[in-house]
Amino acid sequence: MELLKVNKIKSKVSGNVDITGSKSETNRLLILQQLYPNLQIENVSNSDDSVLMKKALTSTSSEINIGHAGTAMRFLTSYFAVKENSEIVLTGSHRMKNRPIKILVDALISLGADIQYLEKEGFPPLKITGKKLTKDFVEIDGNVSSQYISSLLLMAPTLQNGLQLKFKGEITSVPYIKMTLSLLASLGIELSWDDDSISIKPKPIIEHKKVVVESDWSSASYYYSLVALSPNSEVKISSYKQNSLQGDSVLATIYENLGVETTFNEHTVTLKNTGNLNPSKLIDLNLIGAPDIAQTIVVTCFGLGISCFLTGLHTLKIKETDRLVALKNEIEKLGGEVEITNETLALKPSTQINENVSIATYDDHRMAMAFAPLATKVSIVIEEPNVVSKSYPTFWEDFHKVTL
Structure with a gap:
């Protein structure tokens, strides 16, 4: 030791x-950069989590191990679920395999995603077969980790019909949800948050944009x-x-x-x-x-x-x-x-x-x-x-x- x-x-x-740079902002922007290649990011975080996220997003391997990086696990689950014609195993450390992800996986499956558990039900590792998702409504508990919610919101504008996300119960970690929405809005994506519902309009491409973290x-x-x-x-x-x-x-x-x-x-x-x-x-x-x-x-x-x-x-x-x-x-x-x-x-x-x-x-x-x-x-x-x-x-x- x-x-x-x-x-x-x-x-x-x-x-x-x-x-x-902020790990939270960087990891959101790295996902958005893959979805919108016209996005340029400066002052990127040098944290392990962000390095792992960047590596995972550019990997050509069929299995991606993100170690202890919880943000990467949650954000990448949604990203790979909508990446058409891809098949990936997403895994992590022993601790990661004991961190729940069922709420996010259930939400994605309700939208039509193809995700399977490879070991323990409700936990990583996951086998994710990317496909086009056409459903545009999902309901999720408001008191879950904001990373589940942000994960869904980040991929929402690339869906054919956008997304309406409805909350059940009290919403927690509001600042992190607001961060995600602010970054989406900065890219010109139309959205609204009314009481217990967030609506994201589809936007397949964006103009060139530079964001400083x-x-x-x-x-x-x-x-x-x-x-x-x-x-x-x-x-x-x-x-x-x-x-x-x-x-x-x-x-x-x-x-x-x-x-x-x-x-x-x-x-x-x-x-x-x-x-x-x-x-x-x-x-x-x-x-x-x-x-x-x-x-x-x-x-x-x-x-x-x-x-x-x-x-x-x-x-x-x-x-x-x-x-x-x-x-x-x-x-x-x-x-x-x-x-x-x-x-x-x-x-x-x-x-x-x-x-x-x-x-x-x-x-x-x-x-x-x-x-x-x-x-x-x-x-x-x-x-x-x-x-x-x-x-x-x-x-x-x-x-x-x-x-x-």
Whole structure:
């Protein structure tokens, strides 16, 4: 097992970091680029997930293994379902073979897709025979992973009759659905979202279009945490937009309550520790629209010695690992106290943090990066540190740039 000792940071946290393009935007645009070759993309994410997505889309093999890349699995399922005259086996890691995909497959089959399970019912690997889909109506639960919904929306404009997608029940992860719709609209695709229904008009071709991917807000969260945990700190990150498509941009508002001021200057964002933290204030958040920043927020609150209560976390159980269980395990090794349910996490305030604890990362990039900022308080050890390459390959290099 590879271990990385992160010694307690004794210097002031400061510096500039250029963060790669958003993985979420990039992976959507890579699918759209295959559907619409006139699309040009700049500032593409260098994450493992995006590299795997690009490789899968250009592969000539009859079997594609996407490892741990959940976004790729979901988006490619719909892509290959509508790619006429193709037959592909889509598989992944052991963990991927235990991540459910039945809801998406059922939706595609209802549209006429030809998809078979090769091992366990409801889970990858999948055998997908691409064909022309003429049906234009599908119904799906609103509280499922937004990636299922985005997967359907991305291929919708290439269908002969477009698509009407009707939701059953409450819709979750709305920002990610809005991101997908915004990217479609930017290509001139006609669409509408009325209450519980999204309609996408067919558009077989688009004019030449260039899209510049905004940097990844999930990756920015670790610098918010660093600044919150380090008095008098200031870090500049780029390139970001104040009116972002990414749901995780809510970080700017959330971290105001954790003592971090956000200032937008053209494409650069300055994060500054203001010291304005009320230790008695409970951080009570519904992260249904931004679940990927839950780990960062929990670790920040633990480092600050304050409590937090997070809801809307039901999708965390089917990520790279069960992130709720993983958070509870590692925070408690550090001396904290955490209570979880299937969709909530409650952290109790702590007065001390155990030193030199070895943090298990569970093949989950966000576990490694979320716990790294605790080095502002104590020395820690990160197990399998290179797992960060899934979304942010240069994380440790950039982390040391602002902490040395």
